[in-house]
């Protein structure tokens with residue numbers, strides 16, 4: 001399948017693995033890229049620019065296909081060494097950067113000057129237009145159903161994607177709720193040039209996370225995610241668990257007086273214990289509603305091959321069949 005996204009990133013299939021904290025290590029990115037998609041290393045999971053450089057080198061040893069690095073700009077107390085990370089990305093020969101969170105304009109000149117394509121993740125049409133205006137090469141349009149930070153507008157992809165298609169000139173991929181061939185064909189039908197998946201890629205053999213995390217996703221239905229940190233305007237969609245129920249209880253008690261410090265135990269620094277040790281009730285961790293569509297743990301190659309053959313079948317047989325019947 002050839003789209004503006006496969007052409008721009010030099011990949012075989014229009015499928016991207018979004019940056020994921022404590023999931024997007026070299027093993028994850030290389031497995032997706034080797035399967036013909038675009039794997040992405042999560043920059044901020046690495047503790048320093050030097051660690052990121054090592055992770056990039058490790059990924060390069062595991063694949064000769066293109067892969068990317070995610071740089072997330074969130075309001076944090078001690079800002080990470082973005083300058084050093086940008087240097088590690090450029091020196092590591094990475095060709096794609098996925099930015100997310102705040103406006104990425106500070107990193108565009110050095111990255112694009114080095115021939116790197118930048119795809120910015122947005123949760124609204126106005127942010128997507130802003131990304132286009134500041135010169136991003138592409139955007140990832142993340143609907144309300146997504147795992148992680150869906151923003152505060154609550155517009156699901158059935159509306160958000162065609163709205164983005166109506167407004168944007170640069171290519172975009174759908175993100176949030178995508179899982180299979182049906183997702184890909186629907187995304188293409190709504191104007192996207194590919195799709196980005198997070199949660200689906202965690203439930204794969206190569207995802208370098210504890211088996212408990214994969215099993216929790218397979219066991220979850222589409223009803224099992226919750227929105228946390230809404231009163232702080234930093235909404236995150238997470239899988240429900242004991243810590244999340246406690247967190248929501250605190251949010252209810254505090255109401256509009258809620259401070260980040262009230263819920264710090266449930267949200268700060270919990271990822272290593274969850275993702276690496278499999279302590280599933282340790283805190284809140286991002287997970288999409290798409291968990292309801294995830295019932296197995298294939299390899300990345302099996303997953304991507306299945307998506308592409310399903311998509312082909314839908315386009316040629318199901319959709320083509322409607323036309324022939326008319």
Ligand SMILES: Cc1cc2nc3c(=O)[nH]c(=O)nc-3n(C[C@H](O)[C@H](O)[C@H](O)COP(=O)(O)O)c2cc1C
Nearest residue numbers: 018019020021100146147148176177198199286288
């Ligand atoms: C466990 C987890 C961690 C994530 N961490 C990040 C992150 O650090 N930076 C980022 O830009 N997006 C992050 N995301 C969002 C994904 O890149 C992607 O946009 C999202 O998962 C898409 O929705 P889906 O889960 O329905 O596929 C994370 C998602 C998950 C599930």
